[in-house]
Amino acid sequence: MKFTGKKLVVGLATMAGMVALTAAPALAQEEVTGVLTEESLSAEAVQVVLDNIWVLIAAVLVIFMQAGFALVEAGLTRAKSVANIMMKNLMDFAVGVLVFAAVGFAFAFGEGNGFIGTEGWFLNSETFSAGWLNLSLPTFFIFQVAFAATAATIVSGAMAERTKFKSYFVYSALITAIVYPIIVHWVWGGGWLATLATPFHDFAGSGVVHTTGGIAALVGTAILGPRIGKYAADGTPRAIPGHSIPFAIIGCFILLVGWFGFNGGSELAADSAVPAIALTTLLAASAGALVAGLVTWLKDGKPDVAMAGNGLLAGLVGITAGCAALNNWSAVIVGAIAGALVVVSVYFFDRIRIDDPVGAVSVHGICGIWGVIAVGLFAAEESDYWKQGLFFGGGTDQLLSQLLGIAAIVAFTAVTMTIVFMAIKYTIGLRVSPNEEVEGLDVHEHGYAGYGVDVVTGFSDEVLIGSTGSPSGKQV
Amino acid sequence: MATLVTAIVRPHALDGVKNSLKAAGITGITASEVKGFGRQGGQTETYRGAEYKIDFLPKIKLEIIVTDDLVDTVISTISAAASSGKIGDGKIWTIPVGTLVRIRTGELGDEAV
Numbered sequence: 001m002k003f004t005g006k007k008l009v010v011g012l013a014t015m016a017g018m019v020a021l022t023a024a025p026a027l028a029q030e031e032v033t034g035v036l037t038e039e040s041l042s043a044e045a046v047q048v049v050l051d052n053i054w055v056l057i058a059a060v061l062v063i064f065m066q067a068g069f070a071l072v073e074a075g076l077t078r079a080k081s082v083a084n085i086m087m088k089n090l091m092d093f094a095v096g097v098l099v100f101a102a103v104g105f106a107f108a109f110g111e112g113n114g115f116i117g118t119e120g121w122f123l124n125s126e127t128f129s130a131g132w133l134n135l136s137l138p139t140f141f142i143f144q145v146a147f148a149a150t151a152a153t154i155v156s157g158a159m160a161e162r163t164k165f166k167s168y169f170v171y172s173a174l175i176t177a178i179v180y181p182i183i184v185h186w187v188w189g190g191g192w193l194a195t196l197a198t199p200f201h202d203f204a205g206s207g208v209v210h211t212t213g214g215i216a217a218l219v220g221t222a223i224l225g226p227r228i229g230k231y232a233a234d235g236t237p238r239a240i241p242g243h244s245i246p247f248a249i250i251g252c253f254i255l256l257v258g259w260f261g262f263n264g265g266s267e268l269a270a271d272s273a274v275p276a277i278a279l280t281t282l283l284a285a286s287a288g289a290l291v292a293g294l295v296t297w298l299k300d301g302k303p304d305v306a307m308a309g310n311g312l313l314a315g316l317v318g319i320t321a322g323c324a325a326l327n328n329w330s331a332v333i334v335g336a337i338a339g340a341l342v343v344v345s346v347y348f349f350d351r352i353r354i355d356d357p358v359g360a361v362s363v364h365g366i367c368g369i370w371g372v373i374a375v376g377l378f379a380a381e382e383s384d385y386w387k388q389g390l391f392f393g394g395g396t397d398q399l400l401s402q403l404l405g406i407a408a409i410v411a412f413t414a415v416t417m418t419i420v421f422m423a424i425k426y427t428i429g430l431r432v433s434p435n436e437e438v439e440g441l442d443v444h445e446h447g448y449a450g451y452g453v454d455v456v457t458g459f460s461d462e463v464l465i466g467s468t469g470s471p472s473g474k475q476v
Numbered sequence: 477m478a479t480l481v482t483a484i485v486r487p488h489a490l491d492g493v494k495n496s497l498k499a500a501g502i503t504g505i506t507a508s509e510v511k512g513f514g515r516q517g518g519q520t521e522t523y524r525g526a527e528y529k530i531d532f533l534p535k536i537k538l539e540i541i542v543t544d545d546l547v548d549t550v551i552s553t554i555s556a557a558a559s560s561g562k563i564g565d566g567k568i569w570t571i572p573v574g575t576l577v578r579i580r581t582g583e584l585g586d587e588a589v
Contacts, residue, residue: 239528300522307524347525
């Protein structure tokens with residue numbers, strides 16, 4: 001392939017035209033909050049702009065977490081289904097954004113009852129004219145849809161290497177359109193958990209996002225069954241090593257970076273609380289990675305790289321609910337406990353025939369539950385949003401609300417996702433054929449392999465280097 | 477007459493073996509990456525808590541064709557260069573070569589070594 005000058009010019013002109021077309025209506029609508037003119041150049045107006053910019057940047061960081069999930073999941077599974085994992089991560093995001101814009105956001109944040117929002121379909125700007133704090137509808141939606149996509153994509157890794165692509169497609173639409181938004185409504189949309197005498201506190205979604213995704217992954221994996229070859233005839237779990245530890249660890253680092261948007265952005269404002277939230281996030285992640293590495297080292301004689309990566313994520317999930325309410329020392333303790341918990345949990349689920357190649361159920365489901373409970377134990381200074389935890393002399397009020405909330409989230413997710421996955425299983429089917437599973441999902445589901453497409457399809461050298469290529473294969 | 481000397485050695489011993497053989501006057505070596513196990517029978521590791529066995533460990537197979545008078549030199553050279561004294565150092569064996577032809581010139585037997 002080579003670009004001619006003419007094609008380049010035509011392409012640039014088309015792009016410029018598209019930019020002009022999309023920019024024109026946007027300019028016409030600029031009476032919305034926060035446009036700076038000389039008259040409006042007040043501290044409040046500047047704050048509105050700062051809040052929107054920060055949360056928008058945070059939203060983009062959370063969207064970048066999709067790349068982290070894709071790499072972690074690809075790295076910890078086998079090469080023969082790597083294109084399938086990438087496609088699932090790409091499509092649950094694309095489908096998720098569209099269905100969340102159409103109905104999910106209204107279920108979550110529309111006016112309604114304590115259980116579910118009932119208005120504001122298709123981002124109706126009249127329903128949502130008030131905005132959130134200083135945030136405009138576009139800012140808040142992009143931030144929230146990034147969270148919805150996170151909840152959905154957690155399941156992808158747990159069900160890897162054996163799930164039909166079309167079935168995953170249906171699942172991801174249903175969880176992002178209905179199941180996840182209902183839980184969001186309870187907690188962040190003014191629903192029943194937000195209006196308890198002592199409101200349930202889940203700052204950035206240990207429970208709302210991660211436990212929901214983790215429990216959905218548990219249900220899906222249980223209904224799906226383990227991969228062929230995962231268990232010996234006597235039931236002993238066998239190791240199926242992932243194909244790229246570098247992918248997995250780079251993915252963990254990307255998730256760590258994205259998490260500063262996840263937790264820091266959940267302040268929904270650019271204020272002085274954000275750096276403290278970022279610090280608790282960082283401390284918990286580091287404690288989680290360290291402890292998970294040490295636990296595997298003590299137990300198996302060598303520090304397990306992938307488990308240490310899981311520990312980093314476990315610490316992050318654990319601190320997500322309490323990143324604003326906990327002090328630094330509590331963050332280290334909560335992260336460390338999450339790091340130990342994730343190792344024990346991965347080993348446990350492996351033994352009870354829940355074949356979760358990436359540890360999603362343990363990282364997100366189990367450590368998400370821990371993160372929510374930790375708020376009730378470690379919340380330090382009392383605020384408008386939470387009471388002091390049990391260990392800080394606040395009694396059991398907050399702890400009981402946390403236990404009630406997480407029990408409701410687990411139960412609702414388990415019931416609804418059982419219905420979803422059973423319905424999929426008995427209609428379009430959930431699992432690929434044994435033959436397809438053994439040969440890998442890439443070619444069967446998507447037409448070509450993730451690696452080495454030239455070898456697999458048997459292209460001649462001439463095709464590979466192009467008809468104008470020199471014998472050395474150099475492009476001209 | 478010519479003899480085929482085949483040696484299985486550790487991958488990291490390859491450079492040392494090659495240099496010693498060249499110093500001893502050997503003119504050609506064919507090396508391939510192979511996997512195998514011997515008396516030790518591989519090793520056991522854990523991945524995310526599940527034990528698994530690595531039965532086949534990576535080794536290098538060397539094939540060297542020499543005239544019969546050099547066989548003892550080649551064997552002792554490889555042994556010296558590839559030995560660490562630990563399990564897994566490998567093996568050396570010889571097979572008499574039937575017909576040997578240099579493709580370019582058509583030379584036969586010892587001439588073709």
